[in-house]
Amino acid sequence: MPPTSSAQIVPLFNAEYTATLVNLLRTLDRDIYPLISMAGLPENILETEYDFVPEAPVINLLELIFEKAGQKKYGELIWYACRNVFIPRYIARIKQDSTLKDALHTFIDFVHTETTHTHIQLRHLAGKNWFIRDRRQSLEHSHHLAEQFALIFMVELIRGLTRSDWAPTDVVMRYNHPQALKDALLLKRAQFYTERSVCAICLTDAELEQKVKHKLGWSQKKHQVPAVAPSAFLATFRKAIIPYISIGRLPITQAAIVLNMSVRTLQRRLAAEKVSYSEIVEELIQAQAIDLVLDRTIPVTRISSTLGYSDVAHFSRAFKRMTGHSPRAYRKNL
Numbered sequence: 001m002p003p004t005s006s007a008q009i010v011p012l013f014n015a016e017y018t019a020t021l022v023n024l025l026r027t028l029d030r031d032i033y034p035l036i037s038m039a040g041l042p043e044n045i046l047e048t049e050y051d052f053v054p055e056a057p058v059i060n061l062l063e064l065i066f067e068k069a070g071q072k073k074y075g076e077l078i079w080y081a082c083r084n085v086f087i088p089r090y091i092a093r094i095k096q097d098s099t100l101k102d103a104l105h106t107f108i109d110f111v112h113t114e115t116t117h118t119h120i121q122l123r124h125l126a127g128k129n130w131f132i133r134d135r136r137q138s139l140e141h142s143h144h145l146a147e148q149f150a151l152i153f154m155v156e157l158i159r160g161l162t163r164s165d166w167a168p169t170d171v172v173m174r175y176n177h178p179q180a181l182k183d184a185l186l187l188k189r190a191q192f193y194t195e196r197s198v199c200a201i202c203l204t205d206a207e208l209e210q211k212v213k214h215k216l217g218w219s220q221k222k223h224q225v226p227a228v229a230p231s232a233f234l235a236t237f238r239k240a241i242i243p244y245i246s247i248g249r250l251p252i253t254q255a256a257i258v259l260n261m262s263v264r265t266l267q268r269r270l271a272a273e274k275v276s277y278s279e280i281v282e283e284l285i286q287a288q289a290i291d292l293v294l295d296r297t298i299p300v301t302r303i304s305s306t307l308g309y310s311d312v313a314h315f316s317r318a319f320k321r322m323t324g325h326s327p328r329a330y331r332k333n334l
Helices: 015-026 032-039 055-069 071-091 100-114 143-162 178-185 205-209 233-245 252-258 263-272 277-293 300-306 312-323 327-332
Strands: 012-014 052-054 118-125 128-135 170-172 191-193 199-203
Touching: 012 015, 012 055, 012 233, 015 032, 015 052, 015 055, 015 071, 032 055, 052 055, 052 233, 055 071, 055 143, 071 143, 071 178, 100 118, 100 143, 100 205, 128 143, 143 178, 143 199, 233 252, 233 263, 233 277, 252 263, 263 277, 277 300, 277 312, 277 327, 300 312, 300 327, 312 327
Parallel strands: 170 191
Antiparallel strands: 012 052, 118 128, 128 199, 170 199
16 A cells, blocks of 8 residues: 555644643633633643644644734743753753764654654755755644744754754745744844745754764753654544543544544545544544543543543443443453
C-alpha cells in the first residue's frame, strides 16, 4: 500500500506542550475553562495524560493568547515558553561535545518523529546555510502566529545550544510580519525577506562548526521523551480524538470541527479505511471503559457518567456486550 499523503493525515500537536500554552493563557485570564472550550480543546487538557491533540484547536489557542495579550506580549510569552519549557527538553537529549551542525541534525530527527506536518531541514542554498521550516499542509487562518512561534523557537534553539545571544543575519518568512519577530527576539540587524514559500534563518559555516555548550544544568535534566507521531490517517485520527473520548462521546459534527474538516470529508476518509466513525468511537470507548474499570478506586457510576452513558444500567449492559461480564463481575475476575 502506498504511503498516506500528508494532506490526508490529521495534523497533531504534542498535548504536553499544549498544556504549557494553556497555562500561558491563564496568566492573562484566570477563568481558563471557557477559553479552553472556545479553542475547541478537551476540557481536561490540564488534567489527563495523553500524547497528542488536534492541531486546529491549538491554532485557535494561539489566536486567543494573541487577542488577550496583544502583539508585543504575545511574542514575549511565546519566547518564554520556547526558552524555558520546550527547548530544554530537546537540548537535554543532545550530546554536548557535538557541533552545532550535528546538534541541529539530531533535533531535525527528533521533530520528524514527533510531528505530522512540520518538515525541518538544514541546507546549503545560494551560497548560504539555511535552517528551514516548512509545513506539509497549509493553515486556513492565523498563519503568521504559527510562523512567529516557529521562528522564535528556531532562533532560541540555536541560542540555547550555543549559550549565547546569537542572532541571524538573514531571516526568510512566508508572511509580512517582521517587526513582531524583531521585538520578540530583540533582533536589531537582521535582514528580513518576506512572502517566501518557507520560513528560514541563515547560519555561517563557522557558526555551524562551533561546539555545543549546554546552559548550566540542562544536560542533567531528565525529560520524558515525546511520543512518536503516527504517519497514517487512521492512526492520526485516533490520536486526535482520544482526548475528547476520555470525557464522553464526541458527535461527528464536533469531531469534524476540532479536526478542521467537513463531516462529509471525515466520513469519506473513514470509508476509504473501511471503518465508520461510530465503530472507531465505540472501540475507543471500550478501551477507555476497560481501563477505568480496572482501577478499583473509581466507582462504576463515575465511569458511566464520564463516558457519557445516560445511567449506570445502560453502561453495565454495554460493558457486558463488550467483555462478556458486568463491570463488577469483571473486577471480581481480575
